[in-house]
Amino acid sequence: EPEVTQTPSHQVTQMGQEVILRCVPISNHLYFYWYRQILGQKVEFLVSFYNNEISEKSEIFDDQFSVERPDGSNFTLKIRSTKLEDSAMYFCASRALRNTEAFFGQGTRLTVV
Amino acid sequence: AQSVTQPDIHITVSEGASLELRCNYSYGATPYLFWYVQSPGQGLQLLLKYFSGDTLVQGIKGFEAEFKRSQSSFNLRKPSVHWSDAAEYFCAVGAPGGADGLTFGKGTHLIIQP
Numbered sequence: 439e440p441e442v443t444q445t446p447s448h449q450v451t452q453m454g455q456e457v458i459l460r461c462v463p464i465s466n467h468l469y470f471y472w473y474r475q476i477l478g479q480k481v482e483f484l485v486s487f488y489n490n491e492i493s494e495k496s497e498i499f500d501d502q503f504s505v506e507r508p509d510g511s512n513f514t515l516k517i518r519s520t521k522l523e524d525s526a527m528y529f530c531a532s533r534a535l536r537n538t539e540a541f542f543g544q545g546t547r548l549t550v551v
Numbered sequence: 552a553q554s555v556t557q558p559d560i561h562i563t564v565s566e567g568a569s570l571e572l573r574c575n576y577s578y579g580a581t582p583y584l585f586w587y588v589q590s591p592g593q594g595l596q597l598l599l600k601y602f603s604g605d606t607l608v609q610g611i612k613g614f615e616a617e618f619k620r621s622q623s624s625f626n627l628r629k630p631s632v633h634w635s636d637a638a639e640y641f642c643a644v645g646a647p648g649g650a651d652g653l654t655f656g657k658g659t660h661l662i663i664q665p
Contacts, residue, residue, distance in 0.1 A: 440605070454651075469572055469650045471652055473652070473653075477654065480641070480655045480656060480657040480658055481595070481653075481655040482655070483640060483652030483653060483655075484651065484652075485650050485652075486651055488650060489612060493650065493651070494651045494652060496652070515600070529594060529595065531595075533650065536648055536650045537602065538598050539585065539600050540594075540597075540653065541597070542594045542595040542597075543594055544593060544594040545593075545594050
C-alpha cells in the first residue's frame with residue numbers, strides 16, 4: 439500500500455541551526471501539507487502546497503519556515519534558524535484530489551537543544 | 552473560524568465494552584469530517600471520513616461515526632473495544648471540496664482496562 443514517508447524519524451539540532459525535514463508523498467498525489475504537533479498538544483496545520491506554490495499557510499508558518507518541492511518526489515520543510523519552541527513532531531501529508539482524504543507520514547520528531 | 556472540540560481528554564473503558572468519543576465542530580457550512588487515530592510514537596491513521604450522503608459512516612477496525620447536523624457533532628463509536636484500540640483519537644474538519652489544511656481537535660486519549 440502506498441504511503442507517505444518522512445526522514446529522518448528523529449532529528450536533534452542546536453538552537454539557531456537550520457534544519458530540513460524531508461517527505462516523499464504518495465506518487466500520484468497533488469496536494470501536500472505540513473503539520474506539527476507539540477508534545478501533548480493537538481495537531482496544527484502549517485502549510486499547504488499545490489502546483490509548485492503555497493496555497494495556504496497558518497500564522498505559525500512565519501518567515502523562518504519555507505517549503506520546497508525540489509524534484510518530482512520530495513517535499514521539504516526548512517526551518518531557517520531553529521528555536522526551542524520549534525521542538526515538535528512534524529507530519530507531512532498528501533492527498534490525491536481536492537475531494538479526498540489526506541494521508542499522513544509517520545512524522546519527524548524535531549528536538550531543538 | 553472553524554474549530555473542533557473534543558470534550559473528553561481521557562476516557563477509560565473496559566475491554567469488550569462499547570465506546571463513544573465525542574466531537575463537536577464549529578463551521579459555517581457542513582465541513583468534511585474525519586477521525587484519525589495515533590498510537591504512541593506513530594503517525595496519524597485515518598479511521599473514517601464523512602463528505603456527504605449517508606450520515607452513518609463505517610471505518611476501519613470496526614469503528615463508525617454519525618454526523619448530526621443539528622448538533623454539529625461527529626461522534627465516533629465502536630460496539631466492543633479491544634486492548635489494541637488504546638491510542639489517541641483526533642477529530643478533524645476540512646473545507647468541503649477544498650484542498651486546504653485540516654483543523655484538528657485536541658484529541659481524546661483512550662485507555663483500555665482489562
